[in-house]
Structures are given as structure tokens and as C-alpha cells.
Amino acid sequence: MMRLLLRQAPSWRGAVGLLGFVPNLLSSPPTLLVLQHTHQGQNLAWTVVAQSGQYAAPVAGLTVSGWTVTPGSPVSGAQPPDRVVQFYVAGRVQPKLLCLVDVRYFAQGGVWVPYYRMDEHMYFVRRGDRWVPLTLLNGVPALVTATPIGFANAAGYYQGFSFAQTTGPITLTGWTVARENAGSLPAP
16 A cells, blocks of 8 residues: 555655555544543543534433533644534523633643633623623523633633533533634534
């Protein structure tokens, strides 16, 4: 197979480029992040991979007080593209967007390491002269709180964080993964 690639490639550089691409086809996508929680004395760890698509939660209907985002796997080679992970929670009719997690890789010790920034997805409406959160539960805005792990880097990204809702537990239904600015996918 190597001779065939060398004969078909216009130069030796083209053959090396083709051969360098083959291992990427055979390997699984790197882990972007790991969602962790301790539930009834059992450690849960759900892996979110760097492949674009929709993913259902591994355990349907699991309601927990919060989740911790821990680092995914480092990547060697060229800097991987930024990713956006959209987390969805159970809604009355269909899943609702809870928050977005931006994933950016930063150089560290010869490899690229994922760092995270959470953006809450809140809807607001104008009532009179004030902006009011649309998602209220007993008069309290349903906000997502994030507690960072460590300090932010110069770009405002963290090595991990914990998140929860101010109004109660979270029932994640799934998530979507997309490249930054690649458009959004429908809810899982």
C-alpha cells in the first residue's frame, strides 16, 4: 500500500501527507471533556468527544444537583479547532438549552490541552422599563452558576468547573458538539 501511495502522489511530500492522515482515520476522536458527579455513592463519568453531532445522556432521566467538567485528553500535532458543547435539560415539550461550553485548546508542554468557558443561555423579556428573565420558577430566575477549578488563563478559559441551577437539580437529556461558528445542531 505504501508503494501505491508513493506512486500516485505527485511528490514525496504528498505521500507523507497522505500517510500522516491514515492514523487519524483509524483513531477515535479525542475527549473534549468529562462530566462527573457522585450519585448515591456512585461516581458517574460521562465522556464528551470532539466529534460533531447530537448525543443523548447515557442515563435517561437522571436528576442531579450539579455536574463537574473535568479536562479531556491532550492532543498532539496541530492546534485542534475550537468546539462548542450545548447542554440540554428536560423541558415540558422538548429539551431546553441550559448552557454552552466553549472549548479551546492551549499549548502546554508540547501538546494541546482543552480549556473551558461556560456561557449561560438565558432568555429575557422587556416588562415596562426592565429586562426580566423569562425562565422564572417561583419568582426566582433559573440561573446556572459555575464554580471554576483553578484560575482562568489570559483568554478567560478554565481547566474545569462545576455547574448547577439556582432553582434545583438538573436533568440533562443530552448535548450537541459543533465546531465554533459552524452553526448549531438541533437539540438531541
